[in-house]
Amino acid sequence: MAGEPSDVRRFDASFKKVPGTLSVTPTHIAWVPTERDAMDRQNQAMSRAINMLASKAGSAKVSLVIKFKDDIPAGGLHFQFTNPTTKDDDRKTVQDILIPFVSANKLGAPAASTPATPADIPAPTPSTSAAAAVMSANAKGKRKAEDASPGTNPGVGSPSVPPAVRASRKRTNLLRTKVLEKNPTLMMLHRELVLGKQITEEEFWYGREALIQAEEMAYAQKPGRPSRLLDDRFDLDAGRKGKTTGGTGVGIKTADNGPIVLKLSKELTREIFEEFPVVQDAYAKYVPGISETEFWSRYFTSQLWERHRASVRKSANDEVSRKKDDIFDQYLEEPDWNLQPRQNLPDRDGVERFLDLAATEEDHGESITVRDVTMQAGRERSALPLIRRFNDHSKKLLRAADAGRDQSALSDSLYGSGIDIYNEIDYEDLRGPAQPATITLDVQDAGALADSAGDKEGPAGILPGKTDDELVEIAAASAKTVHNWHPDFSTVCLPNPGAGRPDADGKVEVTPAYKAFVEQRDAQAAAFYVVKDLHRRSNAENAVLPAFPDNVYEQMRSCHNAATEFLRQYWSAIMPTQQGALGLAGGASAKEAKAVKMAAYLKNTKPKVEAIVQTAQILGFDPERVRKAMAPTMGAVNVALEREAKRVGKAT
């Protein structure tokens, strides 16, 4: 757990009435009987634990059942803590260790979690059917059910740790596990350092709050409302052929020529309830009485559904074929198609004055003339309920998006005079200055910079120290040179004049021309060799070297990762605590201790690297390459160590 040294913990516990020792390591949970061979040893990986059930606090037997994935071993392991003095605490400790694993594993196995997680949120309906309960759990989000309260696992709560702290710890652990799952590198590091007892859990996470936070935010994010209208997505006519329809028919399966099959997911049910509260009302009243299937099939063939669908088109099976339905017909009401909406509106001051259309209507007095047919709003009565639903739906979507914000400010009632009418009439661009203000760069030593810039001033121009006349002269001269230039290739590439005829002595008289030719030839050859050599060498540099042997590479990586983490820890301990960040508990002394500890770890880096070099040598791998690869790491470590030496020296 957070802040506690993770170690192998041993507890007295009996398994199947055989006394023994329960040992909990960070990865495994194991039970060994006190008497040899009295019972099989039990050893299970933590990563398989999916649930814990504890006996009631205060009961005579303090027991704990741990269930594992796939129900192997069947029924889980049932331990009874036997140490007469510490059995309660023992159990608590074991539970605390197990909680993160259990919750993490649960997520991985939702199938198993659902039945094991009784919905502790009051279901919206008094229904006893499992579906309804699951539905409600769905509604509130599965995760809520898990991290909600200690009540989820009755009896786990212990008096020493307040539930709030427990819950928060649990949540933190959950988040940490999730972060680790997402980052394999971090997971490896974590395994090496924390599970390898080099640093504590808390230390490891120190400075990584941002990761946790991001995870938490991602985790807290809930899927928004779908923006399409419910019945548009869920359209009974979708399967019909030869019909243009807007519905996608989510949740609808049609067998050829057969009846329409509705696949009613929990999500969909929830949305129907949300969209049409009367259905929920009916559900609450009748469902234990009639079966759920019957309820829904009756609903979808009822006139109420027809009314609920935001469509003006008549479905093929309209009034005539619709049966009377004693449940749903009583919820039928006149469509909301009068000029004034049924919904209660704030009568006055409901909106800001500059949006208040009703005020204008009143101001102009009741019109004593009748507008022509096309301009009478609401003549198309059947469209009105539709339009109202659109507005309502959009409003709901808007509110759903704003759900996190202050609800009171968004209510339909008096909007408040918070909105400044001056903003509505302002012309920003008429405000001077028209040019945006320049942003001054915040440069350190701006003064010095300006000074150095001042030094460079002084002689300016193209060629400092020359007068214009001189410059013109130079220019003229260059122009002339260019103008008069003739290419003369014969001086560049000499012809072979021949070695000359041998004279009487047999000696060959070397003509100057030949000499020049020879020189040039030799020079060319030399240059050729140089270039060739360069080329070869550069190729060699770029050549693909044989890869590091796997285990060397693995060691290097681990060494590097560890060193980096120690460095991070070290520097975070040395640096002043960041504003707003959570410092280590204990303040300066803790930091000091940590710095010393980290420095000690860092000192081990060099021997470690040496060890890797050794390994490489044994494997017949170029040790120099290992050294080179580790050089940057070593460099960083050395800097830190030098710094530490200075610091310690200063302190003493």
Added chain:
Amino acid sequence: MKFMLGDLPVLFPYDRLYPEQYSYMADLKTTLDAGGHCVLEMPSGTGKTVSLLSLIVSYMQFYPTKRKLIYCSRTVPEIEKALAELKRLMEYRAEMGANDGEFRGLGLTSRRNLCLHPEVSKEKKGKIIDSRCRDLTSAFACEKGRANPGSVPLCSFHEELNNYETGNLIPPGIYTLDDVKKYGQEKGVCPYFTIRRMLPFLDVVIYSFHYLLDPKVAEQVSAEMSKESIVVFDEAHNIDNVCIESLSIDLTRPMLDSAARSVNKISDKIEEIKQTDSTKLEDEYKKLVEGLQEANEYREDEDMLVSPVLSKDMLDEAVPGNIRKAEHFIAFLKRFIEYLKTRMRVLHVVAETPVSFLAHLKEITYIERRPLKFAAERLTSLVRTLELTNIDEHYSLQLVASFGTLVATYEKGFLLILEPYETEHATVPNPIFHFTCLDPSLAIAPVFERFSSVVITSGTISPLDMYPKILQFQPVTEQSYPMTLARNAFLPMVITRGSDQVPISSRFEVRNDPAVVRNFGSILIEMARTVPDGVVAFFPSYLYMESIVSAWYDMGILSEVWKHKLLFVETPDAMETSIALRNYREACNNGRGAVLLSVARGKVSEGIDFDHNYGRAVIMFGIPYQYTESRILKARLEFLRDNHRIRENDYLTFDAMRHAAQCVGRVLRGKTDWGLMVFADKRFARTDKRSKLPKWINSYITEAHSNLSTDVAISLAKKFIRQISQPFDHNQTGISLWTLEDIEARQLQDKEELERADKEIQRAVGAGGARGGVDADMDVDNMMEDYGDGIDEAELAAMDIPMELS
């Protein structure tokens, strides 16, 4: 900033100025100096209101005549914004050291928007609030209540006003409608009557057109306004329709039934009064002999009872003898209602002139024209004498009486149309008797007559010559300003066909064609996909919008739109729509984005701005033509043709285009704002249609963008959005944004040109011109002397300082 326009120092509450604003103010000043009317068209969103107010307030405060400003706008949102604009202007003036002293500005709106009475304000209907308010505040109720406290319920907010000094019911300053309401709440006074009673003492009053144009209201509210006042009709593109509406009345059968019931009730009341207090009726009779003026002493509270026409000479006339007695008048009304009911039984359409109607009326019922003319006034008097309460019950009767008065008063420019069926295909008769005004100049004529300067201005008032023609006045200045832009901030596009090349149009014959509906829908989908934040779409009529919305839904088009944006639709109920609007704005603000479907000429198209992120694109589905089958419209077109030689088609197109322009103009506010304007109808491609759009829009429609298919338009839109979203560091100042220096440079240039022109003239004319010049100089001297006395010293000093510095 402060700059000089001629001799007038203008305080403008921003540091920069658009060139349009400068020209606008200059022209406005010329008009005010000359003392005449003007028509000014200024591009939407270039700060029309603020220029107007800052010039006129500067003008009012600088010249000693202290003219008042009557500023009329269309809708309450616009009134509220104008008030806020004025308030900020005055704050700015105070900052700049202008001494405006007791400057007062208020806005007026109906009781419903202002009432604070705990019970009355709960009522939904404005009519009922008016009536209940009257019961609590009318002269006779107050008299009784004060004499004998508790006998009659009174409104404490209204009573509280008596503790304040007349003309100082509210401290000087500018109050928005909400401010007044808040003030009323704090002090426990009635905001409505505070404003009403303060009207004669205000420097600026802002209210809607109706208060000046509708004779039923104008006589009450605006009678005391000084003739020197400057009258401004802002957003005046629809002014002719307001004029016509204010003089038209439609009667239906339920209204006649209700009127008949009212008559019976009143007749019972008369019997009752006769028994108890017959002197009252006799007093009234005597007063009526003397004339209406005497009969109507208390007018303030009675504005719901007013005759629709009231010429001054009629006031002094004695009421005709045959309706002076209450019971005679009741019998008279009964006969009239009976006659109207009989007329309604006819099952074919009838159109007749007022003259022929009166002739027939006389033939059947022996009702003469003269007593009919007094019907409304006589009813008012009777209601007051009987001290009736809950007069909203008698609303229909009032309308019938008004109907009688109007028919008897006007001979020309009106038509009576009886339509037995609502629509062509209806089989159940639902008769409506339209008394329709065809000539908008009738309602506005008193305004032009009475006030020396009337400014008619809007963002979309093209073609400029149309308004003087149909409103029958001679403007001094007619001007339309182009929009100066440093970059093309808006992209108008005309989409004439869908991606499938099927032409799109809202023409009646094709508008319900599935291909057209689908193509309209795909424009909406594509726009919702492409454009960030808010998209507004306008339809030509409610009928079309309501049918297309359900069609789109069934086609799955709206589901597609929902993937990108939220969808809001205008509904018949105003408050419901307001809430939808607010949600729309919220969705635009929080990044979700939204689409608003609404109707041109509808509630939303007037007075609601879709600037910045509230409207990055506006789509005009079809051309918002009026319903051409309407008989009233036909009659009006005929009238226009016969009297003003305006061709039917020209007027229809003009009318449609001004509304289209009004809709698309809503998206711009300021020059950094940007937006797309989509005209989706193949008929927009025709130049005769486009030429009727305001110059500032039309000049930015290129030939290449005037005949697009949906896919091309969308790719253009994408390009435009990408381009416009780039940081814009091009310096606008000098081109579309002026500093004080730019203004001065412009003035210098103007002056030089003027001098050059002067010289030319002098050279041409010779000595005569020179003498004229001397005269002008002398005038200036005289004027300067006058002002020396009239202006506050401190003010002068304060105003001069910045000038010396610059």
